[in-house]
């Protein structure tokens with residue numbers, strides 16, 4: 001039959017066209033996700049280096065605080081420096097979260113602390129025509145989870161809300177309780193989400209923003225984080241105009257005392273010799289000063305090989321090793337192995353500018369005594385040392 005020849009080839013070519021488009025789509029998605037990966041590892045690297053610098057800043061602040069006792073204006077300046085450095089360290093925690101370096105934390109998070117922090121950040125950065133309101137009504141606003149990731153959830157939702165109100169409007173952050181749940185709501189009086197795209201907004205890379213303005217990953221990240229916290233996200237478009245996102249999260253069980261982790265006011269002093277292994281000059285300097293002020297004797301070395309060699313010769317004189325996870329000449333696991341080989345009873349505390357992850361867990365399994373997250377202050381250092389030397 002000669003007749004179907006032409007339509008068949010036409011059908012084939014339009015099918016090819018569809019496939020070609022699909023391949024193009026996928027190529028674009030791949031390029032996007034590779035870009036994101038690259039940004040992720042860049043962000044992780046920057047955050048890590050930043051934590052080393054913050055270790056020096058916060059370390060010296062806690063040292064100077066002792067010297068400044070009684071000097072009102074110096075103490076005030078130190079408060080400001082410490083607050084700014086704290087903020088920077090929360091940002092690096094966020095960057096590390098974005099880079100997915102380290103595992104999410106499971107600590108008690110007070111949403112009545114997180115939401116005002118988000119509001120504070122927005123207040124300084126968004127258009128003055130957007131009025132910010134908070135209505136924090138939950139009686140039980142605490143959940144278990146990762147504070148940095150929670151911050152990211154409400155920041156992403158708020159930024160979407162901002163983008164929906166280019167001419168200004170009202171952005172509200174609110175909480176309430178229902179049963180064993182806390183409901184946190186981000187609402188705006190903006191454009192609203194057209195019914196036709198509501199079931200696509202959580203898709204990776206779905207965006208209605210112009211190229212270069214949005215990656216379309218904001219809500220994907222929000223949904224991933226909320227789900228990993230045992231929660232759910234609900235889009236509420238009634239009544240129009242505007243948009244409301246409700247985040248439902250399980251209220252933290254009451255076994256831990258309420259409130260943020262408290263830190264002892266006066267760091268406990270100790271004695272003994274601590275070998276600090278860290279390739280970063282500023283970290284070694286501040287660690288030495290902090291250890292000295294706590295009553296310890298400090299020996300600081302910047303090379304893993306040199307430190308192992310030193311430990312092998314002088315292990316009787318060393319009570320504890322403070323070991324940076326990533327050294328340029330050797331990886332932390334190998335260093336730990338050598339130290340424990342030289343002395344199976346070696347007390348090693350691992351420290352890092354990355355958050356605790358599987359490789360840290362592996363080192364703890366193999367006999368490291370504790371993990372100390374950078375940046376650390378005097379009382380955190382003293383707590384970890386006291387416990388590890390006990």
Ligand SMILES: Nc1ncnc2c1ncn2[C@@H]1O[C@H](COP(=O)(O)OP(=O)(O)OP(=O)(O)O)[C@@H](O)[C@H]1O
Pocket residue numbers: 156160161164188190191192193201202206207208209213214215216217218219220243
């Ligand atoms: N509050 C809102 N009001 C109106 N539309 C919204 C709102 N929140 C999200 N959207 C719509 O959902 C889309 C996807 O949001 P999402 O946060 O995932 O990506 P994005 O904001 O476009 O880019 P990114 O967050 O990665 O920079 C947005 O492009 C927008 O069309």
Ligand SMILES: [Mg+2]
Pocket residue numbers: 156159160214217218219
């Ligand atoms: Mg967004």
